[in-house]
Amino acid sequence: MRELTAEVVVAGAGPTGLMLANELALAGVDVLVLERMHERTGLSKALNLQPRTAEVLDLRGLLPRARDRSFATVADGHFAVIPVPYTGWDTRHPYQLGIPQAEVEAALEERLAEQGVKVRRGYELANFSQDADSVTITAGDLRVRAAYLVGCDGGRSRVRKALGMAFEGIEGQGHGVAADVLFKATPPGAPTQWRSMTDMVTSGSPGKFIGVIPLAEPNLYRISFGDRLNRPANLRAEVTDEEVRRAVAERFGPEAEIAEIRWASRFSDDSRLAESYRVGRVILAGDAAHTHFPAGGQGLNLGIQDAMNLGWKLAAELRNRAPAGLLDTYESERRTVAQQVLNNIAAQNALIPTTPNQLALRALFRDLAELPEVQHHLSGMVSGLNIRYATEESPLPAGTRLPDIPTAEGPASTLFHKGNWVLLTKTPTPKPHTEVVVAEVPQLPWPGIEKVLVRPDGYIANTTGSTNGWLT
Ligand SMILES: Cc1cc2nc3c(=O)[nH]c(=O)nc-3n(C[C@H](O)[C@H](O)[C@H](O)COP(=O)(O)OP(=O)(O)OC[C@H]3O[C@@H](n4cnc5c(N)ncnc54)[C@H](O)[C@@H]3O)c2cc1C
Structure with a gap:
């Protein structure tokens, strides 16, 4: 075993862990980042930065590098796939930046390296123990003694499970699939640039949905599809090419020819929130603390903003500049925001119609969403501008x-x-x-x-x- 010390160990180099490590390094904190994967996969679940996340990155001078790696500027957000412009918000960034999650991670990791912190890849946090003064973490051949451990290790967080933390919420009924599909030519009727959420998602039958987003490479598309009423017996079952081909044919007809299915992954519509974000010297952030159906494109954004909220408070605590209770406000502030997001996801789910009554309700809601005040309210929610x-x-x-x-x-x-x-x-x-x-x-x-x-x-x-x- 190699023995190391650090002030903070961050477990997981996803967007949340990388943002947090950047914030801590900026404050001069000795931070060590453990990542189980030997290298980044280059694959992306998330594809967007919301306006508030763009502002947050701008506060640290990070927005230009995100913009350099982006492929689209999208004029609106959406609520239950009803487009909502950022009406009335006083922001310099009233748009979603279309950027693959892998590029967000690359930009953050690049900045972290410039701050002198290298992610330790191939180190999977195995377990930890804590006492009044420190937390001791083992990962591979490393044993690290630190003042704090932050679990940014995703929805199946080992840190959260080792804490025995309750992770309750709403068990969904359905599922979705996200796939990056390269076509031989632009599929009939498909947009070639992502400029708005209008008509991005359609529904062929009750509960079913198919979303299409053009990515950076010509003829490469993110196809998201699923069924809000049914799910396979095994939600972790591999996505078959046949499933993707069927969805593509349903949306574009038989003439859309697939050249390659680059990546496909299944996701659930469960929503869960950790009962608490902190036990002593161990803290949770990002998907480790909250997971939900990716409606509105909010999860990665929530994680980056968790990190932004936690970083300066933890640094202040370590430098004895924090008044009593400041670190506790991380949970009171960010868990409340996560609960609000889970609520808006539940409301969006309720607006995906499966009965004639719900169809009528959705039509009414769509009319209401034309009102500037309603647009302001909804876009404030999904963008994070209303926090x-x-x-x-x-x-x-x-x-x-x-x-x-x-x-x-x-x-x-x-x-x-x-x-x-x-x-x-x-x-x-x-x-x-x-x-x-x-x-x-x-x-x-x-x-x-x-x-x-x-x-x-x-x-x-x-x-x-x-x-x-x-x-x-
Ligand atoms: C299909 C799909 C589409 C999505 N689209 C969007 C979107 O458009 N917009 C949006 O905002 N959000 C979206 N999300 C959600 C978004 O991807 C997540 O919220 C985001 O990845 C959370 O970041 P994170 O850093 O908290 O966790 P993760 O990205 O899961 O990162 C966790 C990291 O920890 C590492 N790790 C895990 N266990 C250990 C361990 N024991 N030791 C060390 N390292 C470990 C993992 O390898 C990983 O690198 C989507 C999600 C899905 C499934």
Whole structure:
């Protein structure tokens, strides 16, 4: 056994683990990332970054590299495959960025390497034990002693299971298949570019769906199909070529010729949420903490934002800068958001009609979704733009995201690149704490508000500018 030490061990180098490791490294934390796979597969489940995730990456200067690796800019999101534009949201990024999950991971891993952290591949976390001061993790021939372990090891998380953590939720009835299919020529009627969610998903019969998204390579498509009412006896059974061919023929007719099925995977419509996100020195994030049907394209986005919420709090805890209870707000804030996502997924599921009554309800809902206020509400939900962390007592805009307003130093987003706090003020104000960057602004978008103290993750802490309760 080789003995190592680290301040934090991150188990899993998916999008959540890589984002978290980046955040910790940025704060100067000694982080060690264990990944069971010897190399990245290059395959992608997720294909999008939501507007709030684009903003979050922008706060760290990471958005340009994601954009360089993207293949589409999509003007809207969707709710139960009803397109919803980002109406009324004050954001510089009112779009989904079409980018394969593998490219998000590659961009994050590249940035992590630039920060001097190399993912230790081929190391599968086997088990761990913790006491009051540390957690000891074994993986392959490594034994690592750390202050914290974060399980970012996906939906079947070994960390979560070893904690004995309840992972309850809604057991779905159906299933889906995602397949990357190369056609010999553009299938009849298929879009050649992904620009909108309109007509991306169709339904031939009640409960069934087929979605088509053109990918970066000519004639390469993500085909997603399934049945919301039925599932195979074995949800882990390999997807057969025949299943994919049948779905393709159903959507495009017999003349769509397949050149190659690159990858196919089955997924369930179960929704589950960990009962707690933390036991002592062991914390859960991303799919390890929550899984759901990929409606609306939210899972990867949720994981990256979990990491953004946790990183600065854990770093503050390790540097003795965190007031009592700050780390606990990771669970109270992010588990609430995950529960909201699970609720919106359940609502989307209910809007996929299987009876005439539900068909009528969906038609009515579709009409309502034309109203600007409804579009604003729905797109805020699936994009993450509507997240508010504050308690009900805190006056707005506390708890909401800071829009990217201009400051004397440039766009507000550029002030967060080092993972620091920011005080935006209309009048000269002394620095309230060494961790805080102070910038003057000509205007703030809230009447009567003179200053806002903004957390490293871009959420407004308060309108007094006081760091009490946030930083020691
Ligand atoms: C078909 C499908 C389509 C989807 N589409 C979208 C979409 O469009 N948009 C969206 O936002 N989300 C989508 N999702 C969800 C998204 O893929 C997940 O939410 C995302 O992968 C979660 O990231 P993660 O880092 O938390 O976990 P994962 O991506 O699962 O990463 C976990 C990592 O941990 C590693 N690991 C596991 N066990 C161990 C261990 N014991 N030791 C060390 N390493 C370990 C794994 O190898 C893996 O690299 C989709 C999901 C599916 C199934």
